[in-house]
Amino acid sequence: MTTIRVFLVDDHAVVRRGMCAFFDLVEDIEVVGEAIDGQMAIDELAVRATQEDLPEVVLMDLLMPRLDGIGATKVIKGLYPQIEVVVLTSFGEAERVHLALEAGASGYLLKDTDADQVSAAVRAAHRGQVHLDPAVARTLTRTLVAPDRSASALTPREREILVLVAQGQSNRDIAGTLVISERTARTHVSNVLSKLGFVSRTQAALWAVREGLVISSSPSTI
Incomplete structure (x- = not known):
């Protein structure tokens, strides 16, 4: 079984601990590193790149000090296009979702989602698919209304x-x-x-x- 290596980025220690505890129970996903904000994530990934030890997926919060999730996602996808980024946040507004996806995110989840949805999103990202929280998918669908679109x-x-x-x-x-x-x-x-x-x-x-x-x-x- 291929193990998917995940890097966590969130300024809340309780979230990182919770994700680590959950992934410890998941056979095909392993947490290989953590960062408390986007800038620290970029710095840590730079070190890992020199060691040829990059993760396959980054689980990214949006609102963080120094460098937020959108900015960090843009930088990560620019430097390491092979890394997939899955957003895990408390905010599901369509504008934030669009910005995250445009930055290169391969998934968007809300923090009140079931833990199984997080692992599903990580696996989908690893397969090259985009996985959206059902509530986020409904929000995006509502923005698609355009009478002249054909x-x-x-x-x-x-x-x-x-x-x-x-x-x-x-x-x-x-x-x-x-x-x-x-x-x-x-x-x-x-x-x-x-x-x-x-x-x-x-x-x-x-x-x-x-x-x-x-x-x-x-x-x-x-």
């Missing part, structure tokens, strides 16, 4: 791209599936988001599922 605005290739995005494929995956360059795939995804008026892939994926363009086995995992 898939008819997309070219056949862009509709194909949208379906692949909704299936959880990365730009690299899309490039491989369609036998195009990753740069071309990225351009297509950007055009799809622009034409539909979305700011994140997750918004577009949720809308595609809601419109019946693709069938999702789980409404909270994309």
Whole structure:
């Protein structure tokens, strides 16, 4: 069984202790480090990078001193794109969710969620999927209402791209599936988001599922 290595970032010691205690009971997830804020996380990961000891997933709080979770996520994804970031916070406003996903987060959970949802989000992130707290997914879905938004605005290739995005494929995956360059795939995804008026892939994926363009086995995992 592959063990997923997780790094915790939260300024509340009780949260970190609780997560450590929970993950001690989970066979395939191991906590390998902690930080009390975003800046400390970046510093710790820099040291681990020199030792080739980076985690696969970072579990990130949003509101912290020095450097918050959004800023830290941007830096981490810029320096270590192979690391997935899952947000664990008390705030579920659509704007915060959008900012986190745009920063590169692969999941967004509320702190009142069941512990099993946290492990599910970590596993989903490790698989390259986006996992959203059900309440967050409902909030995002409500922001998708736009009378003039229609898939008819997309070219056949862009509709194909949208379906692949909704299936959880990365730009690299899309490039491989369609036998195009990753740069071309990225351009297509950007055009799809622009034409539909979305700011994140997750918004577009949720809308595609809601419109019946693709069938999702789980409404909270994309």
